[in-house]
Amino acid sequence: MRRAIDTLFGRLVVIVIGMLVLSHVAWFAIIRFERDNVQTRFAVEEAVFLVEAVRQHIANTPDQPLPPRVRVVALASPDVPRQPDEDMPPPLQRFVEDLKDRLPDGTDVRLNEPGGPPSVWVHGAKDSGWIVVPVQPLRPPRSRDRMLVWLALIFSTAVLAALFGAWQLQYPLRSLAQAVGRFGRGQPTPPVPERGPRELRQLTHGFNQMVREVSQTESDRAVMLAGVAHDLKTPLARLRLRAEMMDDEKMRDGVVRDVDSMAHIVDQFLVFAHDRPDxxxxxxxxxxxxxxxxxxxxxxxxxxxxxxxxxxxxxxxxxxxxxxxxxxxxxxxxxxxxxxxxxxxxxxxxxxxxxxxxxxxxxxxxxxxxxxxxxxxxxxxxxxxxxxxxxxxxxxxxxxxxxxxxxxxxxxxxxxxxxxxxxxxxxxxxxxxxxxxxxxxxxxxx
Structure with missing residues (x-):
């Protein structure tokens, strides 16, 4: 039973698809990881910028109102969130740590309690109260990840292109294999087009040359054998006619049998030398x-x-x-x-x-x-x-x-x-x- 995996094209398909799946999965994981890091860094930079802007505003224009969702809360306010615990999700922990690294030493950073608008509470050593600034959600809810759609589209296009390339690569080899099969069965074998990579073209050229030389040798041998067999028919016919004219019956029968045996061998030679398809x-x-x-x-x-x-x-x-x-x-x-x-x-x-x-x-x-x-x-x-x-x-x-x-x-x-x-x-x-x-x-x- 023939299986598609046993062919060169089938194995190329398995290898190509396997490599594409592996590479796309790896790239997808890397892009997702890098996207989370970029999102965290952007949120940190935005929070640092807002905190510094509020500090500059308090120092220079304290009588002017602050932008919406930006405020300063007293240190003893009951709205101040508690210290972050160890059960905080890893992205939020990374965000708090990165934010502390960007702010002066001794700065206390807390996140708003769940359920309210996302915001960060910052209190530095020189701040008179808590500076509350909004932050972008680190993982906004999405109904569908567009990256998966683009990944599927790119993967499908790459698979089709790779299958076409694999087919183009194995097609000359398949033609050569079919020609080898015809040559092995003794059937007429036309020259195989020399296509594909250089090594395959060299192999095809050598096969075509071998077929030409073998065919020429077979043709010369068949012509020689047919010529000898054909030339023997006339002397054998004359020899049989002379044998029929012998007086000794026993000798005549022996010679006739020998002539018939030779004629049979000659006929076998002619059949064997016949090299044209039926x-x-x-x-x-x-x-x-x-x-x-x-x-x-x-x-x-x-x-x-x-x-x-x-x-x-x-x-x-x-x-x-x-x-x-x-x-x-x-x-x-x-x-x-x-x-x-x-x-x-x-x-x-x-x-x-x-x-x-x-x-x-x-x-x-x-x-x-x-x-x-x-x-x-x-x-x-x-x-x-x-x-x-x-x-x-x-x-x-x-x-x-x-x-x-x-x-x-x-x-x-x-x-x-x-x-x-x-x-x-x-x-x-x-x-x-x-x-x-x-x-x-x-x-x-x-």
């Missing part, structure tokens, strides 16, 4: 498996029985020529080296359509499984004289990858070799032009 129309795999099994039985009456187990349904379709070549090679391989019955099975799984061919023989040694699909590799030296070139499974794997599938070769638990090919669900929906340019339960014995 442009034939897709056909239902279940129906085609039935036709191939009947045709195989008709051509070889003494061949091993073929058992069909077709469960995929009509939605599973593959190009006709590719399907015929894969099944023909697998049936030839099973009949030559396996044991009856040979089972052709189709089914639908979570990861795609599955087409498998298995037999009930001895299978392949575990150490040789990795070499089974390599071209020109014969796992049994005794097979060399039977018209086999070691290309059967290699052709099957190449054909499966060419149409976007994967081929897995392994031994069955009950015994025998099984070749399972898995194809994506959309393989049959691809238009013919795209494939040319790139890439009910039933069981019976026939």
């Amino acid at each position: 442009g034939s129309e897709p056909v239902p795999v279940d129906e085609q498996c039935e036709r191939i099994a009947r045709a195989y039985r008709a051509v070889s009456p003494g061949a091993q029985p073929i058992r069909l187990k077709l469960e995929a349904g009509p939605s599973f379709a593959l190009p006709a020529a590719t399907l015929d070549r894969m099944l023909s090679n697998l049936l030839d391989n099973a009949h030559a080296y396996g044991a009856p019955p040979v089972v052709i099975e189709t089914r639908r799984e979570a990861k795609g359509w599955v087409l498998s061919v298995s037999d009930h023989g001895k299978g392949i040694a575990p150490d040789d499984l990795i070499k089974a699909s390599r071209p020109f590799v014969r796992l049994d030296p005794a097979r060399g004289g039977s018209g086999h070139s070691g290309l059967g499974l290699a052709i099957v794997e190449r054909l499966a990858r060419r149409v976007g599938g994967e081929c897995e070769i392994g031994n069955r638990a009950e015994g025998g070799l099984q070749v399972a090919m898995t194809f994506p669900f959309d393989i049959a929906t691809q238009p013919v032009e795209e494939r040319r340019s790139g890439p009910q339960h039933e069981e019976r014995v026939l």
Whole structure:
């Protein structure tokens, strides 16, 4: 099961959002703390200014009235508030301490009793009474903190910009990963645009160069192999014609068998060297498996029985020529080296359509499984004289990858070799032009 967190973009999103959340929360805490400090300092400066102004007013113009909410109270007045206690909130304690620091030594500072307008009472050593001045509330009540609104707006904008940047960063890498997957499956791989950071451009450039060199090498090898195989067809035809004219029947039959084996090897070479995508129309795999099994039985009456187990349904379709070549090679391989019955099975799984061919023989040694699909590799030296070139499974794997599938070769638990090919669900929906340019339960014995 694919998870979004497993992708590069998903992890970039998690990192970016996590860092933005952490930074915004830290900045919010710092701004709130600094705002409280600034508010306290402003209130202290305002109170000091008013106290000094009242003192100047009393000294210079005692007969003039004081401004509203500013007054001088006698020392023995019952309205004088009591000394501040230790249960005072921290902001108010900080305000009183800062105010005492700004006033002369020995100044007594008290706050108005709760319930009345906020004011501060100041009595210095030279003051004849208490100077009462208003102060701004340190924490005015607010229905909504606007800072949170601005923080949410800035955070949303930053997240969108960061996600766009992360997408721009991972998009070239995703294109490169898709091209690597196509190249690994043997499908045509067009050059990947060289975009993104310098290191990614260098990586993309190296990949494009590697694809060009590998494609050129494969093309040269395919041309050479196809040329040799094609040039051998004419001498083989002449050799067979001359063999038919031999008088010795035993020698004639031996030469004809050898010529037929060589012709079969040449045909395998031509199929393996064919490097163009299959442009034939897709056909239902279940129906085609039935036709191939009947045709195989008709051509070889003494061949091993073929058992069909077709469960995929009509939605599973593959190009006709590719399907015929894969099944023909697998049936030839099973009949030559396996044991009856040979089972052709189709089914639908979570990861795609599955087409498998298995037999009930001895299978392949575990150490040789990795070499089974390599071209020109014969796992049994005794097979060399039977018209086999070691290309059967290699052709099957190449054909499966060419149409976007994967081929897995392994031994069955009950015994025998099984070749399972898995194809994506959309393989049959691809238009013919795209494939040319790139890439009910039933069981019976026939």
